Amino acid sequence: MKNMLRIEELRVTVEGKEILKGVTLEVGAGEVHAVMGPNGSGKSTLAYVLAGREGYEVTGGRVLFLGQDLLAMEPEERAAAGLFLAMQYPVEIPGVSNMYFLRQAMNAVRKARGEPEIAAGAFMKMLREKARLVGIRDELLKRDVNTGFSGGEKKRNEILQLAMLEPKLAVLDETDSGLDIDALKAVAEAVNSLRGPDRAFLVITHYQRLLEHIEPDHVHVMVDGRIRRSGGKELALELERHGYEQFAAAAA
Amino acid sequence: MGAATRRIDPPPFYGELFARERTRLPGHGRAALDRVREEAFTRFLGLGLPTQKAEAWKYSPITRLANREMALAEPTVPGLEEVSAWFGGGPATRRLIFVDGHLQPEFSHVGGLPAGVRVMGLARAIETIPEAVAEALAGCDPERAFSQLNAALTRSGAWIELADGVALEEPLQLLFLHRGGDSAVMTHPRIVIRLGRGARLHLLETHAGSGSGHCFVNLVGQAVLGDGAELLCDRLQLGGSGLSLLARGFLEMGAGARLRATTVALGSGFLRNEIELRLAGREGEAILSGLYMPRGEEHVDTLVRIHHEAENCHSDQFYKGVVEDRARAAFAGKIIVHRGAQKTNAYQANNNLLLSDRAEVNSKPELEIYADDVKCSHGATCGDLDPEALFYLRARGLAREVASSLLVYAFANEVIERMADARLQALTRRAMLERVPGGAALEAEGLL
Numbered sequence: 001m002k003n004m005l006r007i008e009e010l011r012v013t014v015e016g017k018e019i020l021k022g023v024t025l026e027v028g029a030g031e032v033h034a035v036m037g038p039n040g041s042g043k044s045t046l047a048y049v050l051a052g053r054e055g056y057e058v059t060g061g062r063v064l065f066l067g068q069d070l071l072a073m074e075p076e077e078r079a080a081a082g083l084f085l086a087m088q089y090p091v092e093i094p095g096v097s098n099m100y101f102l103r104q105a106m107n108a109v110r111k112a113r114g115e116p117e118i119a120a121g122a123f124m125k126m127l128r129e130k131a132r133l134v135g136i137r138d139e140l141l142k143r144d145v146n147t148g149f150s151g152g153e154k155k156r157n158e159i160l161q162l163a164m165l166e167p168k169l170a171v172l173d174e175t176d177s178g179l180d181i182d183a184l185k186a187v188a189e190a191v192n193s194l195r196g197p198d199r200a201f202l203v204i205t206h207y208q209r210l211l212e213h214i215e216p217d218h219v220h221v222m223v224d225g226r227i228r229r230s231g232g233k234e235l236a237l238e239l240e241r242h243g244y245e246q247f248a249a250a251a252a
Numbered sequence: 253m254g255a256a257t258r259r260i261d262p263p264p265f266y267g268e269l270f271a272r273e274r275t276r277l278p279g280h281g282r283a284a285l286d287r288v289r290e291e292a293f294t295r296f297l298g299l300g301l302p303t304q305k306a307e308a309w310k311y312s313p314i315t316r317l318a319n320r321e322m323a324l325a326e327p328t329v330p331g332l333e334e335v336s337a338w339f340g341g342g343p344a345t346r347r348l349i350f351v352d353g354h355l356q357p358e359f360s361h362v363g364g365l366p367a368g369v370r371v372m373g374l375a376r377a378i379e380t381i382p383e384a385v386a387e388a389l390a391g392c393d394p395e396r397a398f399s400q401l402n403a404a405l406t407r408s409g410a411w412i413e414l415a416d417g418v419a420l421e422e423p424l425q426l427l428f429l430h431r432g433g434d435s436a437v438m439t440h441p442r443i444v445i446r447l448g449r450g451a452r453l454h455l456l457e458t459h460a461g462s463g464s465g466h467c468f469v470n471l472v473g474q475a476v477l478g479d480g481a482e483l484l485c486d487r488l489q490l491g492g493s494g495l496s497l498l499a500r501g502f503l504e505m506g507a508g509a510r511l512r513a514t515t516v517a518l519g520s521g522f523l524r525n526e527i528e529l530r531l532a533g534r535e536g537e538a539i540l541s542g543l544y545m546p547r548g549e550e551h552v553d554t555l556v557r558i559h560h561e562a563e564n565c566h567s568d569q570f571y572k573g574v575v576e577d578r579a580r581a582a583f584a585g586k587i588i589v590h591r592g593a594q595k596t597n598a599y600q601a602n603n604n605l606l607l608s609d610r611a612e613v614n615s616k617p618e619l620e621i622y623a624d625d626v627k628c629s630h631g632a633t634c635g636d637l638d639p640e641a642l643f644y645l646r647a648r649g650l651a652r653e654v655a656s657s658l659l660v661y662a663f664a665n666e667v668i669e670r671m672a673d674a675r676l677q678a679l680t681r682r683a684m685l686e687r688v689p690g691g692a693a694l695e696a697e698g699l700l
Contacts, residue, residue, distance in 0.1 A: 051647050054639060079649035091644040095662030095669070100699065101648075104658070107697070108649035144662075161648060 002029040004066060004200045005050075005169055011060035012042075012049050019045045021225035022061065027169065030197040034211055034236060035204045037222035038244040043204045044088060046222070047173040050202075051085035052078050065169065079105075080112030082168030086158040086175050093145035098157065101145045102127065102164055109165055130163040133193060135186040152183035159190045170194070171202045176210035188213030208240040223247040259300035259397075265321045267297070270404060273324055277407050279378035284386040292389065292403035299397035311582035311614045312524055312553050317496045318398075322468055324405070325352035325437035330429060335359050340456040340486070340676030341423040348373060348410050349427045352467070353439025355408050362424075368415035371424060374442055377411035385411070388444050392474045393502055402440040402472040409442035412455075416448035416478065423454040423486075423673050430461030430469055432494050438468040445475035447483060449506075454484040456676050459499075461491035461520065471499040479506040479533060485513040486671040488680050491520030493549070500526045507533030507562070511540075514670045516680050517554070518687060519546040519579070526555045531565040531593075542571040543667035545687045546579035553582035560593040560626075569600040572667050574660060575611040576689070585630070586618040593623045600630035605637065605663055607689065637663075657690035661699070664688070 005027040012020035019042045027033050037043050049056050050063065052075035063070040065083060073081065093101070107117045118126075131141060134156045146154050155175055162170050172191070176184055191201065191214050203214060211219070211233065219235040220227045221244070228247045229235065270293050279285045301318050302309040309315075330351055339347070348371070349359040355373040362371040378385050389406070393399035410426055426443065447453055461467060477483055489497060497520060505511060517523045523546075529538055544552040558567045573581045587598045604613045617630035637659045645655035664684050671677040681700060685691040 051643075053643050053647075074652070075643060075646040076649050076651050076655075079647055085647055087644070087647075091638075091641045093641055093644070093659070093662055095665035096658060101645075104650060104654070104697065105645075105648035108651065108654070112649065165648070 004029045006064040009061035013057045027200045032201040032216045033218045034216040035220045041222045042225040084167035084170045086172045088173040090146050090154040092147045094147045099141045134159045134190045151178040169200045173204045208236045211236045258306040278375040288386045288390045289404045292400045296400040322436040322438040327354040338458045340673045344422045347425040351429045368418035370413040374409035406440040406442040413446040414451035417450045419452035423456050425456040428459045430467045432463035432465035432467035436466035440470045443473035447477045447481035449478040450480040452482045457487045459489040461495040464494040469497045473501040475503045477505045477509040480508045482510045484672050487515040490518045493521045495520040496522035498524050504530045505536045508535045511538040514541040517544045519550040523552040528557045530559045534562045536565045538567045540569045541670045545574045547576040550579045556585040560589045560596045564595045566597040571602045573604040576607040578610045580612045582614040584616040589621040591622040594625040596626040598628045602632045604634040660688045
């Protein structure tokens, strides 16, 4: 197993409050890991810290991504290195067309990797293909980024970006929240089609439901800023039956 | 504050200029018109030039500009490219073209318009319908000094009249080129628009000037929209450091009339747009959008007053500003809901991006409501780029500078997207992008 992401004893503070209290996690190439936990456990903080959002103070530990010190990199450098965060709340950017944004993002990542820009024709062909895969109407591609999109369309748009940018590690932050069952299936199918030996996924979710469609190799339970337990996919089912309370009691 | 400090007497050159020029103005010798001009000039002297102590001019250093000795601009002839660079519309678009306030008949073309459409230069209107012109000049804006000065000294502009039920599908363009000269000049164009019941007009109004010589443009537009009439108006203003453009629009709208006006005042030495609008009949609708982007030492300000005088009217103001360097901008928008104007819907938003520590914006939203069953809201913001949006773009691989440029572009483009004419819109977008820091790089990467 090729090691892709290595989080060691990561401690993170937000506005003076410690949210991550020593998280350790390893993700190998080709693996799908799920991080589950109750609200406020620090799951989304972990996702944002990995992607490099401002406002998080790392007070301890380190993160290696493909051997590089991830936390020392700018968000765009992380993207270029192959990290992708599908956001829980995708931002609306009125005034920029979705299509232009996608092409800019693709070319920025390619340029950083020393690859040539994608030709307009090849881009359009790929975009149509991937849009069909995630179930995004052509009309949404022409609209401004996420502007006027429904909750489900925004999430599909995140997965479309994921499919276009072809990252090495994709972090999905509560991609299932606010999705109806059809959208959930479509998103899961798209993610499954992107699985491969060189790509890893970190799927962050509150519910087990998404994991019925995206089968994880490993499941981690995060409670109060720490991974309390790790196991196989059966752990998700156990959580579905018994909830997080057993862990909350242990943490208290 | 005493009234005395809110105005100053106009400097003597105005009197000398009026005495010298009045006999050269078009239609001189027609008693009704002469009298209107005489009275307007007297009113101007009495009203005086407003100082920044006057509330409506608080952030607008107009007096410094209007106090300098100026002459009326002499006609000059530009090359065709200088003019055609600002063409909007399509192949059938008719245009009146003004250079330093003089109508250029060799470039203008307003022939072949459908029956019921009357479009002509103001001088021509004075020849053919002098009483109507005199009446229009006399009846507009009696309390505003610059409007009176315009009425006294105007010698060019446009007369646009559409009969009941007539629609002009192709846009009509009023193209102003302000070249200025070595010495300071001023012009006083006047635009009169009359739309009959159910008439429809798409107007493009562009002001461009590259000169650094002081050129003061005191424009007054007045429009009456009959019941059910519709006016679409796309405006672009972009000038050099020497251009001072003071543009006043006074509009009266009948029942069910609709106005959609988008004003992109990118910048120049001094730009001020005033819109005063009366929703005088039921179910009128006015959507006013605006963008300003001053940089360097430029100044752009906007004053909007919307009077809701009848029931069930809707007005929406959507103004955005991007202010850079040491530039200054101001926005004052007032919604006045008169007694009895029930079921009014009135909205106002003014959002500003400040791109430098020394840039300045003053935003002043105001509501005055004398009816009890209304929905009104206003909001103003002033600040930096949205950090969430910036992070989103960077997380997708865009470098910080590129992401910032793109967000500034997007912010401004939201207004430009409201322009109805594709050609003018494209031209405006290009000119806007030129003002975005890092915009050239975006353009090189195929943004437009």
